[in-house]
Amino acid sequence: MEGVDILPHERSKTQFDVDAMKIVWAGSRHAFEVSDRMARLVASDPAFQKDNRSRLGRKELFKNTLRKATYAWKRILELRLTEEEAGRLRFFVDEPAFTDLHWGMFVPAIKGQGTEEQQQKWLPLAYKMQIIGCYAQTELGHGSNVQGLETTATFDPDKDEFVIHSPTLTSSKWWPGGLGKVSTHAVVYARLITNGEEHGVHGFIVQLRSLDDHMPLPGITIGDIGMKFGNGAYNTMDNGVLTFDHVRIPRNQMLMRVLQVTSEGKCVQSNVPRQLIYGTMVFVRQTIVADASSALSRAVCIATRYSAVRRQFGSQDGVETQVIDYKTQQNRLFPLLASAYAFRFVGEWLKWLYTDVTQRLQANDFSTLPEAHACTAGLKSLTTTATADAIEECRKLCGGHGYLCASGLPELFAVYVPACTYEGDNVVLLLQVARFLMKTVSQLGSGKKPIGTTAYLGRVQDLMQCRCEVQTVGIIYSINAAEDWLKPSVMLEAFEARSARMCVARAQNLGKFANPEDGFAELSADLVEAAVAHCQLIVVSKFLDKLQQDIPGNGVKQQLQNLCYIYALNLLHKHLGDFLSTGCITPKQASLANDQLRSLYSQVRPNAIALVDAFNYTDHYLGSVLGRYDGNVYPKLYEEAWKDPLNDSVLPDGYNEYIRPLLKQQLHNSRL
Ligand SMILES: CCCCCCCC/C=C\CCCCCCCCC/C=C/C(=O)SCCNC(=O)CCNC(=O)[C@H](O)C(C)(C)COP(=O)(O)OP(=O)(O)OC[C@H]1O[C@@H](n2cnc3c(N)ncnc32)[C@H](O)[C@@H]1OP(=O)(O)O
Numbered sequence: 001m002e003g004v005d006i007l008p009h010e011r012s013k014t015q016f017d018v019d020a021m022k023i024v025w026a027g028s029r030h031a032f033e034v035s036d037r038m039a040r041l042v043a044s045d046p047a048f049q050k051d052n053r054s055r056l057g058r059k060e061l062f063k064n065t066l067r068k069a070t071y072a073w074k075r076i077l078e079l080r081l082t083e084e085e086a087g088r089l090r091f092f093v094d095e096p097a098f099t100d101l102h103w104g105m106f107v108p109a110i111k112g113q114g115t116e117e118q119q120q121k122w123l124p125l126a127y128k129m130q131i132i133g134c135y136a137q138t139e140l141g142h143g144s145n146v147q148g149l150e151t152t153a154t155f156d157p158d159k160d161e162f163v164i165h166s167p168t169l170t171s172s173k174w175w176p177g178g179l180g181k182v183s184t185h186a187v188v189y190a191r192l193i194t195n196g197e198e199h200g201v202h203g204f205i206v207q208l209r210s211l212d213d214h215m216p217l218p219g220i221t222i223g224d225i226g227m228k229f230g231n232g233a234y235n236t237m238d239n240g241v242l243t244f245d246h247v248r249i250p251r252n253q254m255l256m257r258v259l260q261v262t263s264e265g266k267c268v269q270s271n272v273p274r275q276l277i278y279g280t281m282v283f284v285r286q287t288i289v290a291d292a293s294s295a296l297s298r299a300v301c302i303a304t305r306y307s308a309v310r311r312q313f314g315s316q317d318g319v320e321t322q323v324i325d326y327k328t329q330q331n332r333l334f335p336l337l338a339s340a341y342a343f344r345f346v347g348e349w350l351k352w353l354y355t356d357v358t359q360r361l362q363a364n365d366f367s368t369l370p371e372a373h374a375c376t377a378g379l380k381s382l383t384t385t386a387t388a389d390a391i392e393e394c395r396k397l398c399g400g401h402g403y404l405c406a407s408g409l410p411e412l413f414a415v416y417v418p419a420c421t422y423e424g425d426n427v428v429l430l431l432q433v434a435r436f437l438m439k440t441v442s443q444l445g446s447g448k449k450p451i452g453t454t455a456y457l458g459r460v461q462d463l464m465q466c467r468c469e470v471q472t473v474g475i476i477y478s479i480n481a482a483e484d485w486l487k488p489s490v491m492l493e494a495f496e497a498r499s500a501r502m503c504v505a506r507a508q509n510l511g512k513f514a515n516p517e518d519g520f521a522e523l524s525a526d527l528v529e530a531a532v533a534h535c536q537l538i539v540v541s542k543f544l545d546k547l548q549q550d551i552p553g554n555g556v557k558q559q560l561q562n563l564c565y566i567y568a569l570n571l572l573h574k575h576l577g578d579f580l581s582t583g584c585i586t587p588k589q590a591s592l593a594n595d596q597l598r599s600l601y602s603q604v605r606p607n608a609i610a611l612v613d614a615f616n617y618t619d620h621y622l623g624s625v626l627g628r629y630d631g632n633v634y635p636k637l638y639e640e641a642w643k644d645p646l647n648d649s650v651l652p653d654g655y656n657e658y659i660r661p662l663l664k665q666q667l668h669n670s671r672l
């Protein structure tokens, strides 16, 4: 079987209701319908064509993005789309643009850190896009260390104004998206100084450009920071540089929900915790986790379809083997497929957690903020690292053709990989999780019961006495055959025990240092490993929780169960050192886990194509010849090659200047 017949044949082997799975993937029937409608709307509109992106120069590319983003906004207004519909439309347009920062960071920063009065003034302007905003926090010299920012906001009580100033080169704002060429306003983070005293970093709304002619206002120098990694990719965004030379703004443009500055320059702390200044990052990190499952599922969809189409070797009956049938291919591909589903469900849960913490904050309950910070930071780090690695693995899974831009994978990698850095470098974020875990463990002795995602640390309190011997874990007795690994309680216990033991061991090592900060610095690589174990436990436990829900559709739950155990057992295999060294499982049980994993791959194999079809991606969104729904890869790849500008003429530009003289020279030399 060849070409267009392969994927229909694969689909005929499906053992579950794909339409029902599409709804599980989308989150609800309503979410599916909205998403499906928006995907079709974008795919059918030539204005959203994107297949020439990697061939455009920077200026052309950027202008093209301006056109698309403003056209998208026009369509949102014309069609009176809801916020949910607009969000999906932006998703399927699939092009980073200034609007992301306007809606994704500028508006949330004002909502989260502005007073009622400030929200009433600024939000209507922002909602109608009469002003366009960005989030100007990072500087040339400091990104991770927010308290190290150098831009100053000095209060002048005589004029009732703040003076925003960049005192050094390294204090130049550097990176904010939408800043370079588009934004009229920014939430600028600067050190607050009143009456000669410093009060930490706060957010200020600053107008950057004239609303009449878009020129920078006096005292403001502004531009784009230059080309970034990859063709097309994130170069559609005008990440910018910005300096202030004593720029004055009215006092009421400091975002004052956390701290108010009076006209005399007195600082009045509200009952809201200081950490709320970092609230926008918590919000965005949560959206980044949801986004990870989208990017990962997209790469996996391409690699899975192509792996079914591609054949190499093994011709017994005249037909070569589909590469998806090689166990090595399955061992690389199916855990990524499982991760896409795992990240989807943990993303859903994180959205719930974020909504819950937001409601509590509104009611002045700040108790769950540290956990929300740890979960969003940790899961952002875990999912983006895994997704960036997975996109690259999918490229390799597609062999040579994966390296072509036509596969869609190089651009996807280039556009996705900065997610490991923006909104917090992934290692820096894991260190935040480690701090949270060490604090939780240190409080166990005082009888404080951990809650939420750390409740398991309370259940294993005996570990505090360092009784880490094998016998203390129940799974040791529960797993005697490969199928025993398919018990949810066993799997959960294995991951809980591993994480708890790693946390407790790290806490005990920290205790050996006279100065805890010295200990934290010295042991930071170990601490990061404990943070990863904790975050992996969260993902596994949320997937297991999902399986407890009523999931309609023939065979759907069975498929999800297979994927859940593939996700968990593959992690167990990759981190076997942790599980064995902490005495959670025995080498024999590790070997049984591998047997079970292989068996699960065989169960997923006939359903693999349907499991990626359930993502419901249009060919427009996938942007990949290798991942086409119809599997017609080779003719389309051949066709695509001829579209390259190099093939516009038979002889290349430069033939007469370079190739011809070179060949003539060689000919001349050989005749000598
Ligand atoms: C076409 C039209 C379409 C219309 C519709 C469109 C719809 C689109 C909508 C949405 C799209 C959304 C898309 C968004 C796009 C995203 C693109 C990405 C762009 C990138 C932006 C950025 O990168 S912005 C800059 C981000 N910067 C960082 O992340 C910096 C990282 N550093 C930090 O976060 C902190 O400084 C650090 C955590 C490292 C803390 O440092 P430290 O000095 O140790 O700590 P300190 O400051 O003293 O605080 C300690 C204390 O505070 C706690 N804490 C820290 N952070 C937080 C937090 N975020 N929340 C709560 N608490 C926090 C910390 O745990 C300590 O607590 P205690 O231990 O003292 O209790």
Ligand SMILES: Cc1cc2nc3c(=O)[nH]c(=O)nc-3n(C[C@H](O)[C@H](O)[C@H](O)COP(=O)(O)OP(=O)(O)OC[C@H]3O[C@@H](n4cnc5c(N)ncnc54)[C@H](O)[C@@H]3O)c2cc1C
Residues within 6 Å of the ligand: 101, 135, 136, 137, 138, 141, 142, 143, 144, 145, 174, 175, 176, 177, 234, 239, 418, 421, 422, 423, 424, 425, 426, 427, 428, 431
């Ligand atoms: C595409 C893109 C878009 C962006 N958009 C915006 C935006 O809109 N607005 C905005 O304000 N910013 C934006 N940023 C900036 C971004 O938030 C920062 O780059 C990010 O927070 C990382 O900070 P940094 O660059 O200072 O990295 P650094 O902190 O300098 O990291 C360098 C290395 O040092 C390590 N490191 C740093 N601190 C520690 C530590 N304490 N312990 C151990 N290791 C450490 C890191 O792990 C990393 O390996 C964007 C960045 C990118 C790439």
